[in-house]
Amino acid sequence: MLAAEVTIKPQFHDFDPMQVVWHGNYARYLEEARAALLDRIGYNYPEMVASGLAWPIVDMQLKYIRPIRYGQRIRVTATLVEYEHRLRFDYRLRDEASGEILTKARTTQLAVRISDGELMFAAPQELLDKVRALL
Amino acid sequence: MLAAEVTIKPQFHDFDPMQVVWHGNYARYLEEARAALLDRIGYNYPEMVASGLAWPIVDMQLKYIRPIRYGQRIRVTATLVEYEHRLRFDYRLRDEASGEILTKARTTQLAVRISDGELMFAAPQELLDKVRALL
């Protein structure tokens, strides 16, 4: 399974009046880990556009287990769990110091041809080749 | 069923390089509709704190059906679907002009006692009374 990990130090602006990271900000953390993995694969935003495809997120699910407090550093792991017909990533957010799981998440992306907005039901050969070269 | 609706005009800063609203920004739209409903119930953020409880989001699920383009106005409806043991809201985002469904979502919140961080498994009487008065 392909995976990538980033370390994030949530900043003051990420926190809400209840002194925890506001739940909507986690989408940014997921994206940072997903982008690190797509960079590793060599098929991130610029390559997607070059291949004539957009990959909109069509589904996002987050399960918040423990809150994030000011000063905490977190590790976000993104794992590619599907790539042949759609892109699906699983995520784990952990406290960097203890390794404790803070949040589980999943996102799903579908390929859309930019020229006409047509939904594609298979990944392009380029992506298949790049993923398989790393597996 | 209790529901509230807000109309939102996504702004330039909500859009991403693919010319659609970035998926993570929808959490703000959901919150605006949820806050409108909680205001109607009379149990929004200030009343939660006054009752000694925080209500963190523990689960958020979004299903993106159609993208939002610049210039579109959207209606976001939040419906209270559970309130006795936890707060659960269902959401529908619709294009204001056509009524077409753009996104479906759900959030779940649990009550946490602010004084000691203890998880509560029942809503406070104040919330039950306020919801029932409106039903």
Added chain:
Amino acid sequence: MLAAEVTIKPQFHDFDPMQVVWHGNYARYLEEARAALLDRIGYNYPEMVASGLAWPIVDMQLKYIRPIRYGQRIRVTATLVEYEHRLRFDYRLRDEASGEILTKARTTQLAVRISDGELMFAAPQELLDKVRALL
């Protein structure tokens, strides 16, 4: 002088751990008022692109006088103060109830030709005509 006004209810996610709107979020409020004025003029983002020009913000200044608290509604006024060589807007944020000034701000935009990135030192005739028709 051309001006437009929007009313904004800052939401929970706009507030920081000190219980006031985080200073960086004001850029969104300014943009909403500026977009309302540009819509009135008929030269907002889609018309800018259609005219072959981008109008990046090259300068932004904010003077925060009083904080915004949860529950407050604010009125944001954008006034066009220059348009012949560059776009400059002045802003006032006021408490809706009392009219008290909360923040003063100014933004400056320059025209850049999208095709080659060349800086333009004069507004296009289309913009001049549209502004003068309203004055």
Added chain:
Amino acid sequence: MLAAEVTIKPQFHDFDPMQVVWHGNYARYLEEARAALLDRIGYNYPEMVASGLAWPIVDMQLKYIRPIRYGQRIRVTATLVEYEHRLRFDYRLRDEASGEILTKARTTQLAVRISDGELMFAAPQELLDKVRALL
């Protein structure tokens, strides 16, 4: 002069439909560099609150010289330029690869006593001692 530097890789969600980082997102980058410097001084958000003071931003000025494109990495330097009566930081954003200056900025913060909202016109002894120990 006390300074700190952070390296930031702007993410997909930071970019706007014109393919550059949206101007309002820079406030987050400034805050990350400022927080790094305040951590070094030992007087960041938790210590501010412990000292009974809030330090709201009362002025922010940004001069955008060159845009940030997808894939660029930037270095943000925050320098403490005043600390006896108020906190003032100067910022430089540079392209990491070329060292070219992208943006100049300045923020000003005043001390406000949390207990009664009173404006303080001098920094607390704790902050003076900590800054001078590093100079």
